[in-house]
Amino acid sequence: MIELRKVSLKYGDREILKNISLTIKDNAIKAILGPSGVGKSTILKLMLGLIKPNSGRIFVDGTEITGMTETSLYAIRRKMGMVFQGNALFDSMTISENLGFFLRENMKLPESEISRRVAEQIQFAGLEGYEEQLPESLSGGMRRRVAIGRAMIFKPHMILFDEPTAGLDPVSSKKILSLISSLRNNNNLGAVIVTHIIDDVFNVADSVAVLYKGEIIFDDVTEKLHRATHPFIRSILSDKILEL
Ligand SMILES: Nc1ncnc2c1ncn2[C@@H]1O[C@H](COP(=O)(O)OP(=O)(O)OP(=O)(O)O)[C@@H](O)[C@H]1O
Ligand SMILES: [Mg+2]
Structure with missing residues (x-):
């Protein structure tokens, strides 16, 4: 479980997050929906302890990470897989090398265990036959699946x-969203999905928090989003895609 308790964050003089409280439960999919530049990626960085809030507290599985050192954060981060905006794959490594990289570098697992786990993710992500290809030769949807496999390989x-789903065509988006649902259904994993695409929310999220101008203006089960009265939410329900 992840909890943000009254978290505020500034970049320079700009206040990005204002006194935000948010709880992410295990075994559920929570979406954080908001327009471009609102601070969605920033929230994920706070959850991973990559940046510190100006005030407020952050807990992961009941442990406060707000003032933790990098060394202690390492164990916390291992509980959470991260799929970055833009995938962050290594361009000069094959798909198999990309998948196995962190296991090899950080966990020092035996090669036989690395190969076993890589093969498992290749199969899970539907990437059979692409093991020795470089990322550039794959479609956007496949690259996203490699990034998901690489995050999953730690067993977070x-x-x-x-x-x-940003930048993907509708068919690839659907595939990614069903992969995310299958993580929760088959592996009992919890997930946080940060997005500006409202269809992502309706397709996979159990609950959704809407971030607007630094504040959470809605936080409830997805079904209730249709009945929200905030003008910003009313406008995104009719327009579907969020613009600044
Ligand atoms: N390291 C930084 N220093 C200063 N400003 C930053 C920094 N990182 C992000 N920002 C600014 O903070 C705001 C929130 O950034 P963030 O990347 O969290 O937004 P986002 O909601 O993820 O946007 P997008 O939908 O475009 O990915 C943006 O206006 C951004 O320009
Ligand atoms: Mg972002």
């Missing part, structure tokens, strides 16, 4: 997705 408890 929770997986954080930054804009999982």
Whole structure:
């Protein structure tokens, strides 16, 4: 479980997050919906302890991470897989090398275990036959699936997705969203999906928090979003895609 308790964050003089409280439960998919530049990626960075809030507290599985050192944060981050906006794959490594990289570098697992886990993710992500290809030769949807496989390979408890369908065509988006649903249904994983695409929310999220001008203006089960009265939410329900 992840909890943000009254978190505020500034970049320079600009206040990005104002006194935000948010709870992410295990074994559920939570979406954070908001327009471009509102601070969605920033929230994920706070959850991973990559940046510190100006005030407020952040907890992961009941442990406060707000003032933790980098060394202690390492164990916390292992509980959370991260799929970055834009995938962050290594261009000069094959798909198999990309998948196995962190296991090899950080966990020092035996090669036989690395190969076993890589093969498992290749199959899960539907990437059979592409093991020795470079990322550039794959479609956008396939690259996103490699990034998901690379986050999953640690066997995290929770997986954080930054804009999982941005830049993908409708068919690839659907595939990614069903992959995310299958993580929760088959592996009992929790997930956070940060997105500006409202269809992502309706397709996979159990609950949704809407971030607007630094504040959470809605936080409830997805079904209730249709009945929200805030003008910003009313406008995104009719326009579907969020613009600044
Ligand atoms: N390191 C930084 N220093 C200063 N400003 C930053 C920094 N990182 C982000 N910002 C600014 O903070 C705001 C929130 O950024 P963030 O990346 O969290 O937004 P976002 O909601 O993820 O946007 P997008 O939908 O475009 O990915 C933006 O206006 C951005 O320009
Ligand atoms: Mg972002």
